[in-house]
Amino acid sequence: MAKKVIVDLKENSYPILIGKSIVSNLNELLKKYKINKHLLVIVDEKVEKIYSNIIRSEINSNYFKVNYYTLKSGEESKSYIELNKIYAYMINNNFGRDSAIIAIGGGVTGDLAGYVAATFMRGIQLIHIPTTLLAAVDSSIGGKTGINFEKKKNMIGAFYQPKFVLIDTDFLKSLPHSELKSGLGEIIKYAYLTEPKFFSFLEKNLENIYELNDKILIDVIAISASVKAAVVSQDEKESGLRKILNLGHTFAHAFETNLNFNIKHGEAVTAGIICALILSNKIGLLKNSKFDKLINLPLKIKLSNKLKEMNKEVLIDIMLHDKKNRNEKIKFVLISDIGKILVDVEAGKSEIISSINVMLDLIS
Numbered sequence: 001m002a003k004k005v006i007v008d009l010k011e012n013s014y015p016i017l018i019g020k021s022i023v024s025n026l027n028e029l030l031k032k033y034k035i036n037k038h039l040l041v042i043v044d045e046k047v048e049k050i051y052s053n054i055i056r057s058e059i060n061s062n063y064f065k066v067n068y069y070t071l072k073s074g075e076e077s078k079s080y081i082e083l084n085k086i087y088a089y090m091i092n093n094n095f096g097r098d099s100a101i102i103a104i105g106g107g108v109t110g111d112l113a114g115y116v117a118a119t120f121m122r123g124i125q126l127i128h129i130p131t132t133l134l135a136a137v138d139s140s141i142g143g144k145t146g147i148n149f150e151k152k153k154n155m156i157g158a159f160y161q162p163k164f165v166l167i168d169t170d171f172l173k174s175l176p177h178s179e180l181k182s183g184l185g186e187i188i189k190y191a192y193l194t195e196p197k198f199f200s201f202l203e204k205n206l207e208n209i210y211e212l213n214d215k216i217l218i219d220v221i222a223i224s225a226s227v228k229a230a231v232v233s234q235d236e237k238e239s240g241l242r243k244i245l246n247l248g249h250t251f252a253h254a255f256e257t258n259l260n261f262n263i264k265h266g267e268a269v270t271a272g273i274i275c276a277l278i279l280s281n282k283i284g285l286l287k288n289s290k291f292d293k294l295i296n297l298p299l300k301i302k303l304s305n306k307l308k309e310m311n312k313e314v315l316i317d318i319m320l321h322d323k324k325n326r327n328e329k330i331k332f333v334l335i336s337d338i339g340k341i342l343v344d345v346e347a348g349k350s351e352i353i354s355s356i357n358v359m360l361d362l363i364s
C-alpha cells in the first residue's frame with residue numbers, strides 16, 4: 001500500500017505517492033491523471049543502466065507513444081546546452097502541446113526535465129519519479145525547476161508543478177552511502193521544522209535509513225514530504241513562510257561554492273544546520289539546554305574532511321553576495337526550538353566565523 005501526501009495548490013494540487021514496488025502502478029496512474037499519450041521519459045544515465053528493463057516494462061507502449069532520453073549524470077547536465085539538446089530532440093520527434101515529460105533520476109534530472117516541461121510550448125505535463133533520497137524528500141516536491149548558468153546555481157528557472165510524484169523505494173536500493181548521507185541532510189532539516197516526535201524518530205532510526213529498511217524509509221519520506229508539502233501549500237513562490245526550508249542553507253551554499261561543489265549538497269546542508277544551531281545559541285535565540293539536545297542529531301552524521309579546507313574570509317564574501325542578501329548584511333534562518341524558526345535574522349561577521357569554527361571542531 002502506498003502512502004499519499006497531497007501538495008494543496010488549488011487547481012494545481014497533486015499527490016506524492018510513496019511505497020515499495022509502486023512503479024508497477026505507473027500505467028494505471030498515467031491514465032488516472034489523464035496524462036497525454038506522447039511521453040518523453042528523461043532518465044539519468046546511471047538509473048537507465050540499472051533499471052531500464054523495469055522502466056520500459058511499466059509503460060504500455062501500445063497505449064502510449066514513448067521516447068527515451070538519457071541524461072548524462074552530474075550537475076553539468078543542468079545547463080542550457082543540455083536544455084537545447086532536449087528541445088531539439090523534442091522538435092525532431094514531433095512533440096507538441098499534447099505531450100508529457102516523465103523525469104526519472106535525482107535532483108539534476110528533475111530540475112532540468114522540470115524546466116523543459118515548464119517551457120516547451122509554454123508548458124506540458126510533468127511527472128517526477130525521484131530516484132535519490134534527496135530528490136524524494138526535497139527536489140521533486142514544490143515545483144522549483146531550473147538550470148545553472150556559468151557555474152552559478154539555479155540562475156534560470158521557473159516554478160512548475162508536476163501532475164504527480166511517484167517515489168518507489170526499490171529505486172533507492174542502488175544508491176551509494178554518500179547519496180543516502182546527502183538525502184539525510186534535508187531530512188534532518190525537516191526534523192527541526194515539525195513536531196519533536198520526528199526528531200526522536202530520526203535519532204533512533206538513522207542506521208535503519210542507511211540500511212534501507214523499507215518501512216522506515218517510507219515513513220521518513222512520507223513525513224518529510226508532508227512537511228515540505230504543508231509549507232509549499234501555504235507559500236508556493238517563497239514570498240514568506242517557504243524561507244524556513246532554507247534552514248542551514250546560507251552556510252551550505254557558501255560551503256558548496258568555496259569547495260567548488262566538491263561536496264554533496266545534503267552534506268553541506270548538515271554542516272550548515274550545525275552552524276545555524278551554534279549561531280542561534282550564540283546570539284541568544286536557542287537556550288543552552290535545548291542546544292545540547294538539538295545539536296546531537298546532525299553530529300551523528302560523519303561529515304567530509306574537505307570542510308576543513310574552507311577559507312573563512314571567502315565564505316563571508318560568498319554569503320554577502322548570495323542572491324538572498326542585500327545591503328551588506330547576511331541573513332540567516334535560525335531556530336529557538338523545534339518548530340520555532342526565525343527567518344531573515346541578521347548576524348555579524350565575527351559570530352558567523354566563530355560558528356563555523358565551532359562546527360569544524362565538533363565534527364572532527
Ligand SMILES: NC(=O)c1ccc[n+]([C@@H]2O[C@H](COP(=O)([O-])OP(=O)(O)OC[C@H]3O[C@@H](n4cnc5c(N)ncnc54)[C@H](O)[C@@H]3O)[C@@H](O)[C@H]2O)c1
Pocket residue numbers: 044045046047073074075078105106107108109111131132133134135138139140141142143144145153154171172173174175176179182265
Ligand atoms: N528543485 C528543488 O527544489 C531542489 C532542492 C534541492 C536540490 N535541488 C537540486 O538537486 C540537485 C541534486 O540532486 P541529487 O542529490 O539527487 O543529485 P543527482 O541528480 O546528481 O544524483 C546524484 C547521483 O546519484 C546518481 N543516481 C541517481 N539515482 C540513482 C539510483 N537510484 N541508484 C544509483 N545512482 C543513482 C546520479 O547519476 C548522480 O550520480 C542539485 O542540482 C540541486 O540544485 C533542487
